[in-house]
Amino acid sequence: MALATLQEVLSIAVESNTAIPGFNIDNIEGTEAIMDAAEEEHCPVILTVGQGAIKAGQLEHLADLVKRIARESTVPVVLHLDHGISYEQTVQCLRLGFTSVMYDGSHDSLADNIRESQTVVRSAHAVGVSVECELGAISGVEDGISHKNVNLVDVDEVREFISKVDCDALAVGIGNAHGMYQGTPHFDFDRLQACQKLSPPPLVLHGGSGTPDDMIRQAIKLGIRKINVATELRMAFMEGLESTVGQRDFYQMYRTAKENMAALARHKIQLFQGKL
Numbered sequence: 001m002a003l004a005t006l007q008e009v010l011s012i013a014v015e016s017n018t019a020i021p022g023f024n025i026d027n028i029e030g031t032e033a034i035m036d037a038a039e040e041e042h043c044p045v046i047l048t049v050g051q052g053a054i055k056a057g058q059l060e061h062l063a064d065l066v067k068r069i070a071r072e073s074t075v076p077v078v079l080h081l082d083h084g085i086s087y088e089q090t091v092q093c094l095r096l097g098f099t100s101v102m103y104d105g106s107h108d109s110l111a112d113n114i115r116e117s118q119t120v121v122r123s124a125h126a127v128g129v130s131v132e133c134e135l136g137a138i139s140g141v142e143d144g145i146s147h148k149n150v151n152l153v154d155v156d157e158v159r160e161f162i163s164k165v166d167c168d169a170l171a172v173g174i175g176n177a178h179g180m181y182q183g184t185p186h187f188d189f190d191r192l193q194a195c196q197k198l199s200p201p202p203l204v205l206h207g208g209s210g211t212p213d214d215m216i217r218q219a220i221k222l223g224i225r226k227i228n229v230a231t232e233l234r235m236a237f238m239e240g241l242e243s244t245v246g247q248r249d250f251y252q253m254y255r256t257a258k259e260n261m262a263a264l265a266r267h268k269i270q271l272f273q274g275k276l
């Protein structure tokens with residue numbers, strides 16, 4: 001099937017009170033592993049290209065890969081830019097055929113974030129592409145970028161932002177962080193509920209790696225409709241490679257890495273779909 005937009009798959013999640021996975025992709029094998037899991041579970045999937053992959057020179061390769069995979073896929077696939085760093089980068093992705101772009105202005109002032117987000121939305125919507133924005137900078141380290149800000153979103157800022165920016169999804173900081181958590185994370189669910197009462201666009205949880213299943217269920221119950229997982233998938237892949245390194249069998253190493261990653265992706269999908 002053709003690539004789907006973020007808005008299209010999130011409307012499925014809104015109707016079914018589930019969350020769609022936003023899985024980061026870095027290479028062909030990992031992308032295939034995620035697609036194996038998504039097709040097996042009949043679940044739409046958001047294939048996300050992050051800043052680490054872009055820095056590694058993978059932007060165009062991954063865009064081509066996802067477009068080919070989507071044509072052959074039995075489930076809706078979104079080609080999504082994660083944490084777009086500038087208006088220019090989002091435009092580059094529009095040209096490459098992305099069906100969704102995230103613009104992350106959460107580290108700027110609210111006024112600047114609103115202004116830049118409006119510009120991205122205007123360009124993306126003109127060509128039928130969805131936009132995710134962010135409020136309450138999500139902390140932790142992602143793709144080598146460290147975010148030290150306090151990451152609790154201000155509910156009044158959410159109210160103002162959504163009255164001015166017609167985005168299709170909004171990532172909020174509620175105590176979530178990128179990378180793996182040291183110990184159990186603490187999510188401010190009251191804050192999430194207060195955001196949800198404002199009837200925002202579908203809300204997004206970044207930093208899904210290592211979040212206890214119960215907290216994921218609660219977040220979905222309170223309106224989270226997209227959950228990002230990157231680090232945990234990469235770790236599953238690397239652990240697969242490490243477990244076979246002594247065998248010195250190139251293809252067996254990749255097979256094991258893919259199977260490991262697909263098993264984790266299946267678990268996350270089942271959890272996000274309310275099956276676990």
Ligand SMILES: [Zn+2]
Binds near residue numbers: 138178228
């Ligand atoms: Zn993120």
